Amino acid sequence: MPTSRTASTDGVRRRPKDRKAQIARVAAEAFSARGYHAVGMDDIAAVLDISATALYRHYANKYDMFRAAVLTLGQQLVDATNFCDEPSPDPDDEDTARLQARIVDSIVDVALASRDSAGLYRWEGRYLEGDDQAALMAQIRLVNRRIQIPLQRRRPALTSSERWTLSSAAMSVMGSIADHRAKLPAPQIKELMQQLVGAVLEAELPTAAEAAEQPSVSPRPIAETATVGRYEAVLQQSLLLFDKQGYHETGMGQIAAAVGIPTSAIYRYFSGKQDILAAVFRRAADRVSGELTSVLAGVTDPREALQRLIEAYVASAFAYPELSYVYYTERVNLGVADQEMLRNVQRSTVGSWARLLVEARPEFSSAQARFVVHAAMALVIDLGRLVSYQDSAHAQACVRRMMHVTLGVESR
Template sequence: MESVSEGEPAVRRRPKDRKAQIARASADAFGSQGYHAVSMEDIAARVGITPAALYRHSPSKYDLFRDAVLGLSQMLVDVTAFADDTADDNPAETLQALTSALVDATIANRAAGGLYRWEARYLKDPDRAILVHQLKVVNERLQLPLLALRPKLRANQAWTLSSAALTVIGSITDHSNPLAIGEIRSVLNTMTADVLAAELPAGRRRAVSRPQPLTVGAEAGLYEHVLFESVRLFYENGYRNTSMEDIASAVGIQASGLYRSFPGKADILALAYRRAADQHSSDTAAALSRTSDPEEALDEVIDEYLGRVMEWPDLPYVYYTERHNVPPVDLRVLETIESSMMDAWARLVTVARPEMKIGAARYAVGAALALTVDFRRLFARESGPESVATIRRLMEVTLLGRPVRRRR
């Protein structure tokens, strides 16, 4: 064995897995902090190297970001590739194997797994096209055995179900509720199977129209106008790419006038989050006060929640994507409100579905809420009441394993 002479400096060799270390550190950093909040220095510190050494591996933050996003989505392509060589004589087994592979991959990458869901909007067009193709491949692999099992499904219904299944699986990246890995795997596989087996409504089951999106102008007052236009800009451009000057221009005032009423952009974001959290919490409390029947109460809280989402569809997306920009003191309050609301929903689920424990029920609630956030991905913005009825059915099936039983 070769020895190092006393006083002779040891030769430091680059670890063979340095590239993988950088990829993992980049994905975790972007996933937890968002694209704009991460610097090359942050990633270098996570890996334990200097920024100069990191630049030798990658020329820019964007390159690391692109590789992280596309690497995660490529992982989903890779873990489902076996389906291309699988005989179609047992589609049920193939479909189960596909969903299990996706569940396991998402659990293993939970810290970074939400990256392609929330931060992919910052990809350049050619890279975004690659991501769209990767997800299309995964969806089509799910749809092939699904259509073999359910040949009466229309093509658009198969796309809705496969996309909803991916949303349910990916929903664990939206929260950090504690649960043993085996239990997470079990609840995700169960919910995904229920969603893929869901009977979608042919049309509206109840004579209700889709709530019209809110339009808030200056006549509503400065506070409401600022909140509305800020959320719109955060949705369209991202929080980091929206300035106080942009918001002031949108509401038709000078930036100095905006600063007199709002200390800064982060304060406006926190107010929008507090508005959403308070509305959902109070809606849940009101629904629970109207009935003691758990399934009827669940029916009502879903109605209330969906109504809010349809009225202000930009807000749920911003709520999920920009939370790392909310000031810590405000975020703690929000987390308290969110936890209380999720617990209220979860308790209803466990009473209506006694075989499900409270921890698993929280995951079911998280998955059901994620479906509403992905509404625009599952349906066109201009889609009508039928699409709302479909989202509602998918929420019911995710929470209960079946549609809500309504009293006649």
Template sequence: MGYHREMGAQEGRAADKASDATAARVVRRRPRDRRAQIAAASAEAFGSLGYHGVSMEDIASRLDISSAALYRHYPSKYALFREEALRLGALSEAAVRLPDSADDLSPEARLGHVMDALIAASITNRRSAALLRWQRRYLEADDAAILGSQLSTVNSVLMSLLGAARPELDKPDRAVLSTAVLSVLSSIGDHHVPIPVRALTTLLSAACRAVAECTLPPSDGTAEIPVAVEIPLTFKHELLLARAIELFHERGYPNVSVEDIATAAGLPASSAVYRFYRGKGDILAAAFRRAADRVSAAIGPAVAAADGPEQALTTLIELYVAGSFAERELTFVYYAEISNVPAEERTVLRNIQRLSVEEWAKLLVGVRPELSAADARLLVHAALALVVDLGQRFGSDDPVCSRQRVIHLMRVVLFGGERG
């Protein structure tokens, strides 16, 4: 009996070793789609942490592989970044390519077909969207030109289809509506609101169609001249914030030094900056905290003064648009560079933003009780994204995209169409 038990134990140990060896071989086996896995992980990393905030080692650790294995597929971080950015651009371009079978469709149906294809592509690549949305400025010139051509094709096709479906629209109005539709789609990369694919598709489809069908307020052709706020030279704290944000917007956060900020603010040396802030990250955090607090602080008074949720939400929309027009650079930099804020302060900012979005969403559910809380949060994010994207495309002084038009489009997205 002892002999048999010993033999059994030995056989068991041998089997365990064989099993371990088999498992090891399985782990070491290179997946057929490894390159696609690397591209997806890198795109998500670039989108969440910024191009300059990610290393090849970071990407390798996300995939649980060595950096040497990563370099077997891609020679550099930039090669990864370039390939994924241009892949996303090509997917968008392919989505607006109508099949031959669409020749017999009505203009409205052709527009709907393209929007459905764009929605499907956006949802499939949701986790990668922030790369294209906020980090493409770091592409080299030739690659940026390729991506620019891809995105220009998408916009041109959408404008053309809008014109065919709605002949009354002039070219500037088609440009505004096309930008707004694409903004709604790309906004899902800015957040992680969990919604099942089918429900997300339905929600995006309704929002995009509401935008495409809306009637923009008339444009009187008069440019809105933003009022420049002169900051006294003695207010060094304010000058630092303002000049830093301008530089971050123009060059990108990683390409701006403390010395650059000091020079722009009229300070004699970079050491003068450190009397106010510990570094660039703290300057960024201070500007963002001020903007986040302003949005948050407006909610209580708006609700208290309103007759109901629709009026309160409309007031908040108007205040948000006014603030954005006054600080266009900050609105963009907030989304593009928040990953560069120190981690602890970034958590605080995210919490303020999340609570503000939740309050807006509660008001929206009060207006549209058929929406779930998640549906409402997603639409709030889409409406806020409109302000950023329209501002990037048209600026603050183009009459074709006036404050009233931006406010109207936000209401259309949130309320599901035009309301009296």
């Protein structure tokens, strides 16, 4: 555990020279694990074994510390890929392949080194204000453009939209490392990420004509309270508000107003806002479990089973676009028991996909398959957000294709 002083040869404890960086690391891990609103200055000071007052020598307030933590993570990605800006006169195919491999290794190194906090810029970065939010977006855009350098050399016919889709998919695959705690030796993770990113960047995206022949779904409509009843309406409107403005920024009065009932009426069904959030996730968990059972009924070929699961997973994400985002951003606000329930459901779901993947692709170990499944699932929310969950067959076909490519179960 970090302490307020480091031991010296004379027995006197002195303040470490990297105190500010140490605070930033601890803060990043705390904000990533528990969310921005749930972490206080006292919490961070306690981990460091110093007083909260000592933190103010380095940061003006909690937001200042949070801003530094998020933008430091983004800057690490920028710094790790700075070599991409070095001039490379007349590069050949071998140079281009080496550049892509180096980019992937560098980004994965950052993700592994900050695995306990890398989710911070993906999910908690929404709390950045004004220019700080713009700075984070600029960092991510710059890293994407660097990924596109070897991509554009190899595939000059790609449109700008296609390049951004593929580079965003590559970033999503690598960033998925922070979404779970599956274990593999670092060299194996890097080798696997090279394989997955390589497949993603070589993917042929479907044309509009091809997509038009595939199934698509629309976001499910929000029913009127009179149609679904108050209980269901509270769940629906709460989820929309949590997605739009965040769990902590949403009050019970706002939920009641959205439903069109007195605030006191909510307490007939829920003990509080956390209870509503838990009910939303329990409902989603039941749907995922039921969907898995339904999709796999009577299917014996693992490749076909995975293809059906992909169709169902993408359809659900586009039908309920707010649910996936709220899952990743607000699950830290659940109680301990509900968080454990949610983790168990996720492990079970990922485990089911991973077992099918090992059957379809026996070159993967069970542990490797879990990494691949998490990467494929991350693509759905990251690419879905990139296209704003557009109600279009093409957007959904692109997401499905990227899942197929990542899992390596394209139709033959």
